Amino acid sequence: MLTCSDLRKGSKLMIDGEPHVIVQFDFTKPGKGQALYKCKLRNMITGSLFDRTYRSGESFEPAALDERDMQYLYQDETGYVFMDQKSYEQTTLGEDALGDQKYFLVDNMEVKILMFGDRGIGITLPNFVNLRVTMADPWVKGDTAAGNNKPATVETGYNLQVPSFVEAGTLIQIDTRTGDYVTRVKE
Amino acid sequence: MQGNWALSKKRPRLEQRARIVQTIRSFFFAQDYLEIETPHRLPGNAPEAHIDAVQSDGWFLHTSPELCMKRLLAAGYPRLFQLCRCWRAEERGTRHLPEFTMLEWYAAHCDYHALMDHCETLLAALLPEGKLHYRGQCINLSSPWERLTVAEAFDRFGSRSLEQALADNRFDEIIALEIEPQLGIQRPTFLIEYPGALAALARRHPQRPHVAERFELYIAGLELANAFSELTDPLEQRRRFAAEETTRQKLGKPPYPSPEKFLQELGAMPEAAGIALGLDRLVMLLTDAETIDEVVAFTPELL
Numbered sequence: 001m002l003t004c005s006d007l008r009k010g011s012k013l014m015i016d017g018e019p020h021v022i023v024q025f026d027f028t029k030p031g032k033g034q035a036l037y038k039c040k041l042r043n044m045i046t047g048s049l050f051d052r053t054y055r056s057g058e059s060f061e062p063a064a065l066d067e068r069d070m071q072y073l074y075q076d077e078t079g080y081v082f083m084d085q086k087s088y089e090q091t092t093l094g095e096d097a098l099g100d101q102k103y104f105l106v107d108n109m110e111v112k113i114l115m116f117g118d119r120g121i122g123i124t125l126p127n128f129v130n131l132r133v134t135m136a137d138p139w140v141k142g143d144t145a146a147g148n149n150k151p152a153t154v155e156t157g158y159n160l161q162v163p164s165f166v167e168a169g170t171l172i173q174i175d176t177r178t179g180d181y182v183t184r185v186k187e
Numbered sequence: 188m189q190g191n192w193a194l195s196k197k198r199p200r201l202e203q204r205a206r207i208v209q210t211i212r213s214f215f216f217a218q219d220y221l222e223i224e225t226p227h228r229l230p231g232n233a234p235e236a237h238i239d240a241v242q243s244d245g246w247f248l249h250t251s252p253e254l255c256m257k258r259l260l261a262a263g264y265p266r267l268f269q270l271c272r273c274w275r276a277e278e279r280g281t282r283h284l285p286e287f288t289m290l291e292w293y294a295a296h297c298d299y300h301a302l303m304d305h306c307e308t309l310l311a312a313l314l315p316e317g318k319l320h321y322r323g324q325c326i327n328l329s330s331p332w333e334r335l336t337v338a339e340a341f342d343r344f345g346s347r348s349l350e351q352a353l354a355d356n357r358f359d360e361i362i363a364l365e366i367e368p369q370l371g372i373q374r375p376t377f378l379i380e381y382p383g384a385l386a387a388l389a390r391r392h393p394q395r396p397h398v399a400e401r402f403e404l405y406i407a408g409l410e411l412a413n414a415f416s417e418l419t420d421p422l423e424q425r426r427r428f429a430a431e432e433t434t435r436q437k438l439g440k441p442p443y444p445s446p447e448k449f450l451q452e453l454g455a456m457p458e459a460a461g462i463a464l465g466l467d468r469l470v471m472l473l474t475d476a477e478t479i480d481e482v483v484a485f486t487p488e489l490l
Contacts, residue, residue, distance in 0.1 A: 005277050027280030030367060031403050031413055032385065033359035034237050035278070053364060057438075149196050163192055183189055 002060040004037045010177075012044070012063035012114075012122075019044040019063035019116055023099070044114075044121045047096040067112040067124065072105050080105065082113055082120065091120035103158035104129045104176045125176040130185050131155055133170045136162060193489060200474045200482050207313060207470055208270065211290060214312045220266040220292060225255035227272065231443030234431040235387055239276040239440060241285070247443070248274035251463055253388065254449045256293050257417065261456035268292040270466065281478040282409065282468060285487060290469075293461040298416040299400045302462045303377050306404055306412065307332060310375070313473060321407045321472050324372065332375040337398075340378055344369045353382060370405035377402045387427045389415035404464075406472055414462035421453040 002013070009025045024040035037054040044063075070082040070091070079094040080102065091113060095102065097120075104125050105111075114122035136152035148164040154172070162181045166172060171185040215222065232240050232250045240247035249255075252269050259267055273289045294301065307330045311317070319326040341349040344366045352358045370376040379402040383391055386399035400416035418424050428445065436442060470482040480486045 027278065027283055028363050029237070029278060029280075029283065030359050030363040031381075031410065032235055032237060032387075033362065036360060036363050038364075053360065055360070161196075163195070181192055183192065 002062050004035065004054055004056050004058060007037050007039065007054070007060070012065060013041075014061040014063045015041070015043075018046075019065060019121065021063075021122065023049070044097070045116065065121075066115040068115055070111060070113045070120075072107065072109045072111060074107070082111065082123075091115075093120050093123060097122055100158075100179060101125055101176065103154075103156045103179075104131075104174065105156070106131070127176060128173050128182065129176055130171055130173050131158070133162070133166055133168055133172060136166055136168050136170075139165050139167055191489075194484060197481060197484060200470070200476060201484060203474045204470045204482055207473055208466070210313055211270070211309070211466075214309055215268045215292065218266070220268045220294075221264060223256070223259060223264075223267050223269050224271065225249075225252045225259075225269065227274075229254070231446060233388060233446065233449075234428050234435055234443050236431055236434040236438070240443075241274045241276050242441065250275050251289060252291055253461065253463070254446055256291060256461065257456055257459075258449055258452050260293055260295055260417075260459050261452040261454075265295040265457075266293070279487070281480075282471075284467065284479055284483065287479075287483075288466040290464045290466045291461065293417075293459055295457040295459045297460040298458070299379075299402055299414055299460050302414045302460045303332070303334070303402065303404075304330075305462070306375075306377075306464075313469075319406065319472060321475055322477065324407055326371065326407060327374045329374070332377060333371075334377045334379055334402075335370070336380040337378060337382065338380070340366050340370070349382070358382075358385070367405065367410060368408045371407055371409070375404060375406045377404055386415060387431050388418055388424070390418045409468055409472060410465075411468055411472070412462050412464035414460065417456070417459045417461055419453060419456050419458060421450050424453055425450055 007022060007025060009022055011022045013020050020041045020043050022039045023042050026038045028038060029035045035056045039052050040049060041052055042049050068084055070084050073081045073083050079092045080098060081090055081092050083090045101123055106129060112124040113120045131154040133152050134155050137150050149161045150164055151159060152162040152166060153159050160179060160181055166184060171187055173182040173185050175182050227249055228243050228246050229249050230246050232247055233254055238250050240250050251273055252271055256267055256269065269291050271289055272286055274286050276285065278285050310328050314328060317328050319328055338349045341352060345361045346365060352361050370378060380398040381401040383397055383399050386401040389399040389401040392398045392400050402414050403410055404412040432443065467479050467482050471479060474482060476482050
């Protein structure tokens, strides 16, 4: 069983017999009071979202889901298609199941697909992905202050903040767990 | 090799933070407060049911410098302040760090009303323009700030009364989820007069003994400081510590040794008031930061 202190964004719990994932998580604690764990949960079968607040002392059943190594093939009108490279079985995930993770998929990427029975319901990406910047303001010469940042768009359409020296065409590494810029990739 | 971008991009706020700390020090020096340092590692903390310490080689990291500060008050130091790291186990959220910076100050011959005035003048020193812009809101800092009793706050913002919330054991949830987001929006709010049972180290109100002379300061829905008129009765303090320690042990928490030196010296402490203000949260407000992560160089996750 899990306790409140195990909960975080991405934790998967069984609630009423169905797997749920925590999509937003915050810890709060009023004054000298009890800890509260504010969660937004997504039912991984139906996709429905709801809020729930837990108090310390509550316990949770982890959602025991099999993970299968698969490769990302392509996107079509039904969704995102993955293939088990050993059995050649394919599974398709819809937009809802991927959320922002769709921005970090690259052709032939090896991922883990979460299975509920024989159905794919979620994905675990590699922690880091390299993507090319397609749009960013040019580097203003002389702007070398270390803390400066600016918005940029990468090849998948994802928007994020990057350091001022990153320009269109630069290959950058992104942390898929946070969605944040990590570093410029040497080519 | 490039440096870490997550660290580089914090620089503007870290520079502001350093200036804020300088202003705070000048503010207290100008009012004849003595800056003091007390040990971070203690045999035990003041027992409180819902505050958990981090263990350190058989002792505990302090959750607040309160006990040592009060022993200094009892020894005749009239005005003290401290800026220090404190540790609270398993507290991590957008407004919580397990290791954070506390600003505490204590003044003899004062009560909690005087501390409310101090908060108003401290913020005036930090923001001479008298206005705070935070997350698209503009908060008017001109004195006096709103004073709202806990009972009034439940009536105004809660889904049930204070009495009902206490009876249902839902006090903390209603405060955190229903009331806090409404406090300190147009101007800062002092939430005052907590139920007596929720203030283990505070003095009871002389005319209304069911409430404690305790307040919490809220700005923009953010809980910034906790303060009270200090309890100076060693026998009453011993009874309350025993009750809190019993609750802690029922919840399976490690026992603290009774703080005997503190209890022995408490009888010599003059009437006094003390306050603990979360420095990181103050910096969040003054630098318009959405999360506490943005105002410290290193979060645990960056280590």
